[in-house]
Amino acid sequence: MKAFLLAIAIYLMAGWALQAATAQINRDVVHIGERAYLRSHRNISPFNFDHQLDMSVDSGVIAISGWLEVPDAQEQLGIQHFDHWLFPLHNPVWVDPDRAERAISHSADARSGRTVAFWGARTGTGGNWLRIFSSQGEPLAPSTLVGHMQNAPTRLVGISESNVLALIGVQAYSMRWYSIDLQPLGNLTQFVGPMGGYNTISDVEISPESSYAVVSYTNYFSNGQFTRVFYQIVYPDSAFDAPVEVALYDVVSDCVEILLNDELGIAFSSNPPGVIYLQRRLIDGTVVRAAELDGLYYDVTFDDQGACVLLTRVSNTLFHLQLLDAQWVALGPPFDFTENSGAAPYRVIDDIRKRLAIDNDVVAVLWGAYNGPGAGWYLTSLTPFLPGDMNRDGLVNNFDIDAFVFALSNLPAYAATYNIPEDAAVIIGDIDEDGALNNFDIDPFVLLLAGD
Numbered sequence: 354m355k356a357f358l359l360a361i362a363i364y365l366m367a368g369w370a371l372q373a374a375t376a377q378i379n380r381d382v383v384h385i386g387e388r389a390y391l392r393s394h395r396n397i398s399p400f401n402f403d404h405q406l407d408m409s410v411d412s413g414v415i416a417i418s419g420w421l422e423v424p425d426a427q428e429q430l431g432i433q434h435f436d437h438w439l440f441p442l443h444n445p446v447w448v449d450p451d452r453a454e455r456a457i458s459h460s461a462d463a464r465s466g467r468t469v470a471f472w473g474a475r476t477g478t479g480g481n482w483l484r485i486f487s488s489q490g491e492p493l494a495p496s497t498l499v500g501h502m503q504n505a506p507t508r509l510v511g512i513s514e515s516n517v518l519a520l521i522g523v524q525a526y527s528m529r530w531y532s533i534d535l536q537p538l539g540n541l542t543q544f545v546g547p548m549g550g551y552n553t554i555s556d557v558e559i560s561p562e563s564s565y566a567v568v569s570y571t572n573y574f575s576n577g578q579f580t581r582v583f584y585q586i587v588y589p590d591s592a593f594d595a596p597v598e599v600a601l602y603d604v605v606s607d608c609v610e611i612l613l614n615d616e617l618g619i620a621f622s623s624n625p626p627g628v629i630y631l632q633r634r635l636i637d638g639t640v641v642r643a644a645e646l647d648g649l650y651y652d653v654t655f656d657d658q659g660a661c662v663l664l665t666r667v668s669n670t671l672f673h674l675q676l677l678d679a680q681w682v683a684l685g686p687p688f689d690f691t692e693n694s695g696a697a698p699y700r701v702i703d704d705i706r707k708r709l710a711i712d713n714d715v716v717a718v719l720w721g722a723y724n725g726p727g728a729g730w731y732l733t734s735l736t737p738f739l740p741g742d743m744n745r746d747g748l749v750n751n752f753d754i755d756a757f758v759f760a761l762s763n764l765p766a767y768a769a770t771y772n773i774p775e776d777a778a779v780i781i782g783d784i785d786e787d788g789a790l791n792n793f794d795i796d797p798f799v800l801l802l803a804g805d
């Protein structure tokens with residue numbers, strides 16, 4: 354009898370835990386131009402509200418690094434991965450539990466199922482360290498000391514398909530970067546090259562085949578009114594191209610991305626602020642496309658096709674998100690992406706390394722709400738979908754009928770079969786948009802299939 358009651362209790366607790374986990378995610382639909390997006394918000398506690406965070410997205414997996422609140426212990430740098438529905442792929446893990454040192458900076462970058470965490474330690478042995486994790490949170494190698502440099506820059510590590518290539522920092526007007534073999538892991542090559550006296554690195558990107566990296570950096574004129582924005586191509590044979598000066602404007606963080614076909618996507622803003630400039634360049638510096646948009650930039654990023662996401666500041670408590678296609682045509686007007694998050698009033702906090710990411714049409718935003726109900730760190734994702742695409746093949750047609758009937762008759766089994774959260778399945782099948790998936794959706798579904 355006791356065992357039976359225990360089993361009931363465990364069952365109830367498991368149900369509670371599942372409901373609690375589901376309740377952390379708020380989902381709704383936003384229409385951006387012609388497309389419908391499933392918007393998900395998640396509070397990412399126990400990542401600490403007071404400290405830096407970094408984010409990266411690859412193949413629909415979102416990697417986060419930041420400070421973790423640890424019960425009865427000193428908070429530590431941690432890492433966690435989520436799928437694009439914002440379900441965690443594992444619990445948060447400490448990056449290096451054996452070395453409880455305060456990091457002075459950190460960064461994480463993900464590609465091909467691997468995430469590299471970088472941090473600069475202030476105490477103990479100090480120095481700059483790298484560690485590599487799988488997207489399931491398993492460490493793939495021990496922590497590796499990669500140098501002792503001060504003034505670690507903002508964006509300091511990138512990972513390619515084949516090698517980890519980390520740009521570590523700037524010291525005495527030189528920069529260092531490292532190539533670390535992944536198979537077998539450990540062969541570490543260091544390159545040191547000149548930077549022409551520029552001192553704040555704003556971005557680092559590595560080409561997928563590890564054949565070059567692009568580094569952007571800035572320096573302020575002595576009058577403090579303008580920022581010079583540069584980018585520079587560096588190669589694994591330690592050759593360093595001459596820096597290319599982009600403009601005399603404010604730099605936008607995370608401002609250079611490597612696109613397909615060895616082009617660069619570059620973004621910066623005007624001074625005085627009010628205009629955001631987008632450029633597409635060949636790596637020799639030739640401008641192949643340029644655009645200007647109104648707005649006060651807050652962050653910007655590109656996918657490898659050149660599609661662009663902009664985060665603009667409307668006021669201290671209102672930020673807008675805007676999506677542009679690869680031709681930089683706006684998919685829809687700027688909008689308040691934080692609606693329905695459960696957090697208000699909110700403010701996007703400065704102390705985030707990378708606020709935006711876009712990959713495979715999934716947009717992720719990392720943001721913070723300062724006070725009021727729901728204060729904390731939030732992760733928001735936008736996943737495009739077609740209402741009625743029940744078999745999840747990107748089309749709406751007669752092949753969706755069986756899956757639609759399946760979802761109507763047994764939603765949990767449907768969700769498990771198609772690897773989709775139940776609440777997301779309800780939204781995709783809720784053709785009449787009344788908030789439920791039920792028999793009242795049958796007629797609208799039939800009309801949808803008929804092309805009405």
Ligand SMILES: [Ca+2]
Pocket residue numbers: 741742743744745746747748749750752753
């Ligand atoms: Ca379909």
Ligand SMILES: [Ca+2]
Pocket residue numbers: 782783784785786787788789790791793794
């Ligand atoms: Ca409905």
